[in-house]
Amino acid sequence: MLNKYKSYLASKAYILLTALALGSVxxxxxxxxxxxxxxxxxxxxxxxxxxxxxxxxxxxxxxxxxxxxxxxxxxxxxxxxxxxxxxxxxxxxxxxxxxxxxxxxxxxxxxxxxxxxxxxxxxxxxxxxxxxxxxxxxxxxxxxxxxxxxxxxxxxxxxxxxxxxxxxxxxxxxxxxxxxxxxxxxxxxxxxxxxxxxxxxxxxxxxxxxxxxxxxxxxxxxxxxxxxxxxxxxxxxxxxxxxxxxxxxxxxxxxTAGWPSYSPQSPYLLAFVLVLAVILVGVLLIIRSFAAEKESARALLAESIGCLNEGFIAFDDDERLMLVNEKYLEYYPEIGPLIQPGMTIKELLAHSVKNQPDATTVEDENTWIAERLERFRNPGVSFLEAAADNRWLKVTEAKTPHGYTVGISTDVTAEQRALKAAEAADREKTEFLNNVSHELRTPLTVISGRASFLRNSERLPQSKSLAAALENATPADGAVTTAVTSFQRFVSEQSAGIENSAKHMLRLVEDLLDWTRVARGQLELDLARIEVTDLGRTVVEDLRPDAEAKGLTLTYSQDGPAEAMADTIRLKQILYNLISNAIKFTDTGNIHLSIEQLGDQIVFSVADTGCGIAQDDLERVFQRFQQVDGSMSRQKGGLGLGLAIAEQLAVLHGGALSLESELGKGSTFRLTLTRAEAAFQRTG
Known part of the structure; x- marks a missing residue:
């Protein structure tokens, strides 16, 4: 009813304005x-x-x-x-x-x-x-x-x-x-x-x-x-x-005919006045049309804003309230009756601060208003704001080209609760994995240790006593001796299998433990200035038996001594993961680790002649629990955490881990670290 009354007055005002304008002309x-x-x-x-x-x-x-x-x-x-x-x-x-x-x-x-x-x-x-x-x-x-x-x-x-x-x-x-x-x-x-x-x-x-x-x-x-x-x-x-x-x-x-009633220019002046009146009426009609379109657009905007399922509020360039919809008032019921068009954002914040649980003193209230006003005047990313009834609102504010400020409040209570539930579940999962990993690591360490003893059973005191007893027995029976030797060989072979599987499982558990530390931000590096060329040689020597067991050649090269600020254990872990991964996915050919110094950077490159990776899958290899081919994962084993952990460790070192690969021709992983001298210069 009020809008109809305003529209009626506006139409009458337009008629009066037109009449006044024509009368003036x-x-x-x-x-x-x-x-x-x-x-x-x-x-x-x-x-x-x-x-x-x-x-x-x-x-x-x-x-x-x-x-x-x-x-x-x-x-x-x-x-x-x-x-x-x-x-x-x-x-x-x-x-x-x-x-x-x-x-x-x-x-x-x-x-x-x-x-x-x-x-x-x-x-x-x-x-x-x-x-x-x-x-x-x-x-x-x-x-x-x-x-x-x-x-x-x-x-x-x-x-x-x-x-x-x-x-x-x-x-x-x-x-x-x-x-x-x-x-x-x-x-x-x-x-x-x-x-x-x-x-x-x-x-x-x-x-x-x-x-x-x-x-x-x-x-x-x-x-x-x-x-x-x-x-x-x-x-x-x-x-x-x-x-x-x-x-x-x-x-x-x-x-004789009387004085002239009009000048010779009067018809032209009259025509000019008539044309001016017509132009004025036309201009007024155009203005009226624009005003009607603007009013229609404003009404459409107001109705559209009113239909939004999100809170909407708009301020002009003087920071005075222009528009607000019912949803916004519903989100803030405690100050809804106080919100009036024309009030400033500062007045609105003064009403809102009374409902802020963190603002307990006048100083806290003033601080909250100042921070909120600064965020309003320089809008950036969205932020969360507590609302009534334990609800959470995501507030997004932006400046228009005309200097206006608009804000949209979205109820994200369900999402926040789901996020908190997911975070809690993730924490529980991480804690579970951590606990399981800790629980598994102890027996696996024992199994691995026991298996290593059995793998060299001939060196055990018991085996030596048995051998001595057989030699002293009379008459010596060659068949018994052969049987005992065969049994010891069998035990050693089976123990070797148990030891390898136990070590493999232990590495999986270690990966899980490392990932839980990374995910929880609990992994810290012990950075020191280390010589990396000897470290690279040591890693190659440690893993060469594994490569030779598959019939592969593992080589190493470097262009001179190089020092970096790194954690020795974690840098070895990165290189172990990269070379072990190359051995795992290379059936024939060779694997080569090279260390090069390029300016202020040291580049570790691990190149193989393995199966390679398609271009569309390059980004997936660094994601946790991901391997390019599920069937290959079943064939090669592993949790898909090695490269993900390696990338995180590289980032923690201030470096980067990248990959170049071509399907069927092999892959090259590159770890880039900053040289120790350059690192000192930057920190200094």
Whole structure:
């Protein structure tokens, strides 16, 4: 139930994480798109504002040119007091050449339009009385009151469309009064589109831009002081104010279709945000998949560990407990309730030390914890640990590549009990063999000794007395003497057989005794510096009769005096075993013992021309109670201990015993010992 609840919370947490991640991406994307839109809008407005400044400069220039033309006309009127139509036409034509937006230049002496240049298209304005047109009279009156030019507009034009009119009041001097007298008005009509020439942004194109120019501080009732730049940035037009002919004018412009809602990069940014969101969702799905696989693997691992029939425990690289199965808790019931994930190995050992029978003092407890902690941090071979209910656990610990430490506790109580039983049985067997060997050796020694007496019965005092009695008997009977001699010969022959068998059995008993000492580690060497070449010669001389009895040749060679640190008796025993073994398994040919000095080593080689040993059986010959061929064992006799004892004795001497053999061609045993000088140098 707890795992299901955790899994449910984990799934909900993943959904919440996904929602937060997507929300963050969408929010950041929206902020980026909005910021990009605002920057683009600011750039567009800045470009329009710069062009608007240029446009207002152009407007002022247009009206300045118009004022110059009106001034020229005023000068003509002042000079001649008559309208020079030809010259004025040239002025107007030149003005239109530079300013194509000029629709007409009208002269209105006494406020009645009498002339309009060019006349084409302006015939309807001839005869216009300004006082009859209130829309135009206001600006005329304002120019009259100011006695300076003013601009009126935008106003509907009689010629059609909308435009702006420069009202230039003309005052001519009166010679009789020497005071300037109001002559009339020069009106220069400029269409609204004509004020602007094409820039980067053609403000005269009504399909693209909505442009307006108006006076904001004029006394005319048509003036409007309400600003156009109120409201949010994306709704306000671009506005600039400037001074022209004593009045403040405001020029505004905005795109006809409205300000751009998005920048040209917005679709790409939106696509990027969408791709990023898709990638993020994909990454989250992959992470979720990996997390699910990891959780599944963890659950599988936990279930598998729980199913183990062995105790399992795992610590992280900070030595804190990560996993433990029920079997482990079952093995340690006294501390099982105290084991919690997250506890350190030191805390666990502090609980465990209370159950250690060998730790009786605080110092013992601290020592045990320190040793156990060192073994935990540097795991090596498995070790045994006592557990509850007189059980034994084999603890195996190892470090993982990530620095974790895992431990497996296996109940080996049955194996330990079986091992102890086997050891006890082996001890009993060894003791039995030892006792039997001791018991057998005494009567066998007696039998061998008695047999040796009987083997030389003619030398016995009793035999000599019998021979003397037969010689002194009369009359001497040759048949009796022959019979007695024959009987003594028979006794000697039978005694020889008994003696040989007794010696053989005695050697078997000696082998058993030696092996029990080796097995129990009770065999000690009496090492001394000895001359080995004489020892080898003595062994060969002792065993040559046995070889010659089988028709074999036993030879010996050496390359000079050599000394070794060895036990004389045990070294002889090795050589006796090797040569006796060669005699036993060689039917024809020869046996040769050689002693060679190779550097710091002395090599004893026993080579024979016997039956040889197959390569697959070479290792078996040094095992106890083993012979290569069971049938041969029955033929040749022996317990199969000679070579095993010889190898153990060689090891005790610090040397080695090796074998080279080829089936049907013979064998060579090599005993390698260290020279006495080299042995002293090593020990020194």
């Amino acid at each position: 969408v929010g950041i994307g929206y902020s980026v798109i909005t910021l990009d839109r605002d920057n683009h809008l600011a750039t567009v407005r800045r470009d329009l504002e710069q062009d608007l400044y240029t446009a207002t400069d152009q407007i002022q220039l247009r009206f300045f040119e118009a004022i110059l033309v009106a001034k020229h006309i005023e000068n003509l009127l002042t000079a001649s007091k008559e309208v020079n139509e030809a010259q004025i036409s040239r002025f107007v034509a030149d003005l239109q050449l530079h300013n194509p937006g000029v629709r007409a230049v009208a002269l209105a002496p006494g406020l009645v339009v009498t002339h309009s240049f060019p006349i084409t298209g302006n015939q309807k304005t001839i005869g216009l009385k300004y006082w009859q047109v209130p829309e135009q009279m206001a600006s005329v009156a304002q120019a009259y009151r100011r006695q300076s030019p003013i601009v009126d507009g935008p106003v509907p034009l009689i010629q059609g469309g909308a435009g702006y009119i420069l009202r230039y009041p003309v005052f001519l001097p009166n010679p009789s009064t020497n005071v300037e007298q109001f002559w009339g008005i020069i009106s220069i009509v400029i269409s609204a589109d004509g004020l602007l020439s094409a820039q980067r942004h053609d403000f005269s194109d009504a399909e693209q831009y909505s442009f307006s120019l108006r006076e904001i501080q004029a006394s005319s009732p048509l003036a409007n002081d309400v600003p156009d730049d109120a409201g949010p940035l994306n709704a306000r037009p671009v506005t600039t104010e400037f001074e022209m002919l004593g009045s403040t004018w405001r020029a505004t412009v905005r795109p």
